[in-house]
Amino acid sequence: MFTIAGLGNPGEKYENSRHNTGRIVVSYFAKQQGFPEFVPNGKYAGLISEHKVGPTSAKASAGKEKKVLLIFPETFMNKSGASVSKAIKSKKAAEELIVVHDDLDIALGSFKITFDRGSGGHRGVESIIRALKTTGFIRIRVGISPVTPKGKVRKPKGESAVDKFIISDFKPAEIAVLKKVSKKITEALEVIILEGKERAMNEFNQIGN
DSSP states (O other): OEEEEEOOOOSGGGTTBGGGHHHHHHHHHHHHHTOOOOEEETTTTEEEEEEEEOOOSTTSOSSOOEEEEEEEESSOGGGHHHHHTTTOOSHHHHTTEEEEEEEEEEETTOEEEEESOOOTTOHHHHHHHHHHTOOOSEEEEEEEEOBOTTSOBOOOOSHHHHHHHHTSBOOHHHHHHHHHHHHHHHHHHHHHHHHOHHHHHHHHOSTTO
């Protein structure tokens, strides 16, 4: 069974913040796939929803429906591993874990699928790696950074600037961009679940995705 963790922080204060990108994207996926409402679960220290996933687009045309567990850790970003580790009990199970999170190294409107990679400095991912004792899981890195007129990623400089930027809210125009990319990520998630991560990487890890 696949487990998808949408990283973010609990509470209305952070609902539309850049650091909640994982939750926002997975919420879109859940709605498209008809998942039931998320409910609190003490065992997982988070909000969960469970449902069978099937193809809703031409991108994922093969494969049978598969059961999927969605988790929104309620432990705050830096302790995401305390929640995710309740669902993932082995390195083999980790291979069917998909962590969706914000990424400063990628422009808003783009995303990248990776497997068995380091955290890249993302504190939520670091927490999961420490808790699971493996990097062998799938990540969907969702861009949140603005770009220069020449199309280069314009990251905030300095730790305090980064911290302030990631907890700030998306602007309405940025929310529209995130919604558009969430549609593509939903297609990518379907392909990962139904046809495998290699197919998804080949299909979606292209410039301008």
